[in-house]
Amino acid sequence: MRFRIFRYDPDKDEKPAMRGYDVRLDPHDRMLLDALIRIKEQDDSLSLRRSCREGVCGSDAMNINGKNGLACITKLADLKEPVELRPLPGLPVIRDLIVDMSQFFKQYHSIKPYLINDDPVPEKERLQSPREREELDGLYECILCACCSTACPSYWWNPDKFVGPAGLLQAYRFIADSRDQATAERLDNLEDPYRLFRCHSIMNCVDACPKHLNPTRAIGKIKELLVKRTV
């Protein structure tokens, strides 16, 4: 199977280049990650992140034939040859398919991604009805792979000011939690021309999410809450 892979090692390359690979696959190789591991057996200098190989850790996000996705759950049979692999767009490249995600995590941290509840801690669990808990479905499953944020043109333009779809999805995850008491503070934190309102509902994030989550809908809900609070 044929591949063209973005290669760049700042230690020796002046500039990045696409390198071609033709690799013989094993009959058991089903996913793109399997093929990348074959390639790495031939050329140990190919650098990428990978861990769980089942789509829950979020390590191996990359741009696959022009679309962001996780290598470990992208089926080889579905890919057109030569398969073009590039690092996630819009983030600084450290080496090959490895990008610097500091800015992405900084945005995630900026939404205070933790439950805020100042009541005295009860002896047992805080109660939450199954209906209240259902509000978190489609939100808490995020794996922080950055496929969504790095598919978003608004994020490409303002990665330092726009929280981006991943961070906003998590902001709503805490707003939606019946146990969280900081909705007002969370909305204040987002009421800003950049942090939230750079989202123009282009919906690339929804298309890119390998976990089938919907950041655009969550962002819509935050905007709704902001409108409700002003009227």
Place this chain on the structure above:
Amino acid sequence: MALAKRSFDAVVVGAGGAGLRAALQLSESGLSVAVLSKVFPTRSHTVAAQGGIGAALGNMDEDSWLWHMYDTVKGSDWLGDQDAIEFMCREAPKLVYELEHFGMPFDRNENGTVYQRPFGGHSQNFGERPVQRSCCAADRTGHAMLHTLYQRNVRAHTQFFVEWMALDLVRDSSGQVLGVTALEMETGEVMILNARATLFATGGAGRIFWSTTNAFICTGDGLGMAARAGIPLEDMEFWQFHPTGVAGAGVLITEGVRGEGGYLLNKNGERFMERYAPNLKDLASRDIVSRAMATEIKEGRGAGPHGDYLLLKLDHLGPEVIDKRLPGIREISKKFANIDPVKDPIPVVPTVHYMMGGIPANYLGEVVVPQGGNPEAVVPGFYAAGECACASVHGANRLGTNSLTDLLVFGKAAAESMIKFLKENPGRKDLPKDAAERTLSRLARLDNQKNGESVAEVATEMRRTMQSHCGVFRFPDTLAEGVKKIRGIADRASRTQIKDKSRVFNTARLEALELDNLVEVARASMVSAEARKESRGAHDRSDQYKDGDRLEYKPVHMKPLTARTIEPKVRTY
């Protein structure tokens, strides 16, 4: 060559469930803490845990920590330490409530309490009937727990060293541990992280086998570092084969499927577990179910064109239950088995999943070694928790859900022991002159190696050898041969060669360094398996089994902290 050095009160190596729970305790107590992780914390392998956390909350039906303790002791085939098991089962509910207070999105009952599902080997009233004890968030409990713990650490301003790999333990001549050497992946820089107390929470090592549910990062780094620093490993022959890995892919299918009412079938459509475990059937402990499955396959009742797998049926649960309680399983089955479990059974085989052994520790998380006649002398400044540690709560076989319980309970306990130790020992000892020598010579060897084999070649050979010589059923001749082979492979691992010499994010170098750790674990496992001439828990030597004829290398703690000893008996489910 002198290395840069940074100093902290505490260094935590690993940021999975145990590392993060410990880090939280340490950060909140105001100590200076460095938490090292090879991967961004939420990418640690805890993220892949599915089924739940075992804790006797009693939300579904009557339950007690004493019954949880009994089940765990019995599950361990009486090789687990009863003091540590009592400690874990008593603490578990508190730690689960605490996690809920941190924001963990647990599934809920109508009355608002945490939902609990049945799980293998967990019972009511000392083995009478199954109990619902597993606290879960759908089939993504590990993901929910790991993210919640990370989030809580963000709140506590924990200092993370992300994508730093610890390379070797630093000990002085008295044996005290003074930190680690570590490599920053992005720059290739090596540093000494000096600590007054060091915790290993480095996780498992399933990657010594060919087929495993474990992530690529599960390379036994903590065990390799401990072994190279002269600390013996404990109970390494006990590897858990999870009954339900996707055939051919190795990806985990949670026991929660059987907890929710799924069951296993052979090629004749027979629910064969009824023959092997008449009482708990498909919810017997994992060693029993895996052995039953291997027997079915061996005796020609496996399904599929080659008769080499069994079928996990759950379509009768209906799409609603599957989508609500097991959505991740449906996703995995479609992706990795090409079937939709709403309609068809999942092809499954027993797959290496968990290491019961590890770095010997007591229930306070302190690392212990045999010394001057004392089988459990504490190593000052050194702590271990989670899968890399052997507390030992799992003994010869771990019960499902007890791994997450272990992470929480012993992550916190180890941190509390560290806090106490730091208070009582305020000074900082000098680093020995040769603190980084082992690390530097390993790195220099790799940089200068000529005519060596590739890392992938040697690693493949190791995995095949472990798989074929140290599987579900073990035989004296294949084990003896396995010991010879694995020694040869360890020797070859010391001469591997990498072509990539870049300083920047050199994953070839990392994989070579990981192989050093893997071979330590593989060798310890094979040698221990050959040496333990009895069948116990997950270690099955069909040739040698004599009931009551049991070996103990380190005395098992039969005396619990407050409860009465649970006396050994014949183990049936």
